[in-house]
Each structure stands twice: as structure tokens, then as C-alpha cells.
Amino acid sequence: MYDSKTLIPSLKEFFNLHPIFSYRYFLGDAGFDSFDNYKYLFSKLGIIPIIPINPRNSKNLPQPTFNSDGIPTCPRDPSLKMSYDGIVREKGRATRIKWLCPMSKKVRLNGKTTYILQCDNPCTSSKCGRIFYTTLDIDFRKNTFFPRNSKKWSKLYEKRPIIEKSISLLKSSIAVDSFKLINTRSIKADVFLGAITQHIGLIITAKLGTFEHPLSLKKLLA
Template sequence: MKANCKQLTFNDFFENFDDFVNTKKPMFLELFENYIDIKSFIPHEFYESYYSSTGRPRDYSLQAMILALIFKCFFSLPKISILILFLSISSELRSACGFTSVPHKSQFSRFMTDFYHEINLMFHRLVDITQPICEEIDPFKSSILISDTTGFEGYVKENNPKFFNSILKASKTLAKVLKSKGQGEDFNIHNHAYSKMPKTSSANDDIKLCYLNGHFGYYLKANIVTDDLGIVRHIDFYEPDEDCNVDSPDSLKDKYDSKTLIPVLENFSSLHPSFSYKYFLGDSGFDACDNYEYLCKDKGIIPIISINPRNQSDLPETGFNELGVPTCPNDHSLTMKFDGVTREKGRADRLKWLCPKSNILLAGITQLISLIILYRTNNTNHPRAIKSIVTQL
């Protein structure tokens, strides 16, 4: 009878053990070790903050903690607990990070919380290092700046569907009460429910009620700046003072977009003053006079921004004559009349132009009203000299 098991010898065990020990590292880890010197990317301020915040030596080095979190992003691991599991079962990954033991979950959490500003410094240092690389890869695409707003959904109770459903249930109950009393014909249940939702999360005031991705939710708003290669250049969590009580959710989003562009680009320019760009690409949310003036006049950048349909008029398109003066949208042969400059707080200065026909009609109305005044004051001897007579009354 043939044996079902093979007898292992010490020689076989040695060969298998040798193969296990000398197993080639994953290609990714080899590339990382050969081409990346993580120490050169860490700002000196990061070292000072990390090693001076305690009075005793750290259990884990700064490079090891940073590498572990970088590998978490590389492998698209959603949670720290999964990263810890990978570190526990992979000796190659532990060795690449520089760990002799696996840190606790709370140590990673405290690291990201306590050293947020230092991580931000490291990010912008890498932006400076990678800018020449982007320019070498494609000079044209690296000269294009792209910005867009986004939001990071918070893990808070307000984002749980049950939270909104409880408010919606109360609104439905109120609607029934109003209906029983013969009231509330125009009562909108969903609008009432949204109006009762808190403006900020109870766990974190920075996580606010926003309209993003086609629905309401509690997000941490941010503005992402990239070049045309798709390489991130700046991440800004600027939050303007805004009124949430607007006509529609889309109007709220456009208002936020238009107000954030200038402060975000100012922060970006202050961190990287040597960077220069030729073009700016943005969606219709950035269609505002202040943004155009800032990009063209202050930064020398050509803006390429979609026109916001909410800023358009139902009138036909206005033309221009050879001198650049706008013409009447209904009759391009008529030149518009300049009517001064409009200056409002918080808005860009605007030039006012009146339709020549409307100006003539207003002049006619003025003459007729003056005639009525002359008639009622018994001064009808010179009805055609109305203006001079009225001013003397």
C-alpha cells in the first residue's frame, strides 16, 4: 500500500527554511527602499516636535510611524486596525517601516492628531520637491492650475440615516396636525425637516451641514488644488462666513465656491511663492467678478471658468462696436449709454450701461411729467422750454 505521507528529513527542512528566509521582498518595498529616503522629506520642525514632546525616548521612531501611515494609503487600507493586521502578519512590511513590534491603535490615532501641523509641513515640502518633476514631465500641463471644492464626510451620528428619519417623522406628525386643523396647505415636509437639522455636528463644530454630491450631509469642507497632470498641489480647509439660508442647495454651493477661491490661492501662494502658472481651470461655481479680477490683475493668470447659468440673463447676447462699447441686445445698431459705476460692499465695482431706447423713453416721460407740473402751476407760456422753467420754480 502506498504511503499517503512523505517522511521529512533534516535536509528537506533546511532547504525549505532557507527558501523562506531568503524569499525576495515584494517589488514595491524594494522600489521604496532603493529610491525613497524618507528622512530627507521630513522637516526639521517635525523632528523637534516629535522628540521634544515627551521627556523620555520614543518607543517608535518618527520615520517608522510615517512610513506605516504612507503604506496604509498606498495599499488603500480603510482603517488603522487593518494596517495593524498587515504589520502583524508581514515581517517584510514591519522591516520596511523599521518596527520591531507593532504599535497600538491608539498610538497611531494620537500621532495623527497631535502632529497634524507637522504633517502639513511635510506635505508642502514634498510639493516643493515635486514641482520641478512636474515641469520636466510636461511643462504645459504643469502650468495649468485646477481648483475644486469637496467635502470629507464625518463619522458622526448626524450622518446616520436614522437621525434624519427621526426628524422627518416629527415633520410628518406636524403636517398631520396642521391638516386636521385645516392649515398647512403649503407645508413642505422635507424642507421643514432640513430646516430642523443642526448646522454643525455635536461631536465636532468643524463638521457642518452642507449640500455636496447631490444631497445634504455633514462634511468637513475643503478645497483641492492640482495641476493638469492631476498632481495635488494644495489642500485647504478654509471656511468662509456664509449664510446657510439661501434659496436652493445649488445656490449655497455656488456661494461657497465663489468665496473660497481667493483665500485658498492666497494661502497657496504664500506657501510656494516661486510657483507660477499661466492658466486656471474651474467650474461654474467660481464664476464671480472678484475671482476674474484677482486672477487676471493680481496673479497674471488666464481664467478658464464655465459661465454659471444663474448669472445669465434671459436677454439676447450683448454685442460691442468697434470702440468696445456694448450695443443694445435687441438692436446691435444702437449703442448703449454709460450710466456710471456701481459700488457695493463685498462686491466688485461694476459699470452700468443703459439701453438707448429706454433712455429716450425716460427722457420723454420726464418731459411729460414736467408739462403736467407747468400746467398745474399756470406756466404754460413756453411749453417747449420745460426744463429751464421747471428748474426755476
């Protein structure tokens, strides 16, 4: 477990046990260098963090850009999309999306998860390549839970036309797909009458045991 991840839960437990204790400064090594730790120490506890910069977290590193789908790209080559590596949920930290260097692969070796980097011009000294996080609650529009146009995204999104078609058929069957009225009370009456008609059709369908065309009275009575 990394120091950057254990600090917040450790401090929460400490101050629950010792609520009258107060401190002005927190002195930690570079292992505690993370945005969430700074925010928690200063904003929640009023403690000034004294933590050296971790070179791996340095903003001096070339920053990924984003393509039209909101997916971060390689800092060296914007044509290479970073790989979606799941959602990171940790107690006391913001929910984040983890992105992996496009030239790095996540593999299992000897029962352990490790990364293999195959890049001739890496932008970081990390052996696993560049890892980048986007925080969901900073920009929900850009930082989508699933990457746009990913397999998961496409599988879910392809259901949209089916839903729209179902809604269209439902509106058509009760004749509310194109109104010729402008009076809202008349429109409301039409919707109610159409719904009643549809229910009658479904009752007849159930009685006759014919379920092929439950929304079409013409085909039902033919």
C-alpha cells in the first residue's frame, strides 16, 4: 500500500481517537505527494503540508491532450489514445478514471499484475509508463464513466435506436405522434383516450391468446 493512499484514512482514525489534538504542519516525504493529500490536509484539517514534489507527479512532465471523444492521448504522439484501465475508488479520495500509456501493457506474471512498457521515447521514468487520472466530479461531460466509443460505451449506446423506436411505436399506437391540436386539455384527453384504447386492445389480446401484434387493433381483429 502506498503512502499517498494510506495517509487520509490514517489521519481520520487518528483524529477520531484524539479529537483535541491539533497541528500546524504535516511533514512527509515525496511518497505523500498527491493532490488529494494536499486538499485533505489544508482544507479539512487546516494543516499546512510540507511535502517535497514527487518527480513522477510533477506537472513539468508533458501533459496528455484530449481527442474529440474526451479520451487523453499520448503526450508525445496525440494520435495514440491512452488505454482505459478502469475506475479507481478509494476511501477518502475522489472517484477517478485511470488511463494507461498506449505503449504499456498490463499483464499477469507469476500470479502478479505488472506492466510492460515498449516505448523508445518515454515521457516518464516510471517503469510502467505514463499513468494519467481524470476526476469524474471535475468535468462529468468530458470525464465520462466509460470512454466514448469504447466497446462498453458502444454496446450500451447501440440500444438507443431501439428505445427510440419503441417510444415511436408507443406514441403511434395511441395516435399522439403528431398532434393537430393546440389546446392542452384536448391533447390530454386524446392521450387518455388513446391509452384507454390501447389497454382495451391488450385485454382483447390476452383473452384471445394472440400476442403477435399487441399494439395493432387492425391486425388483431383481422
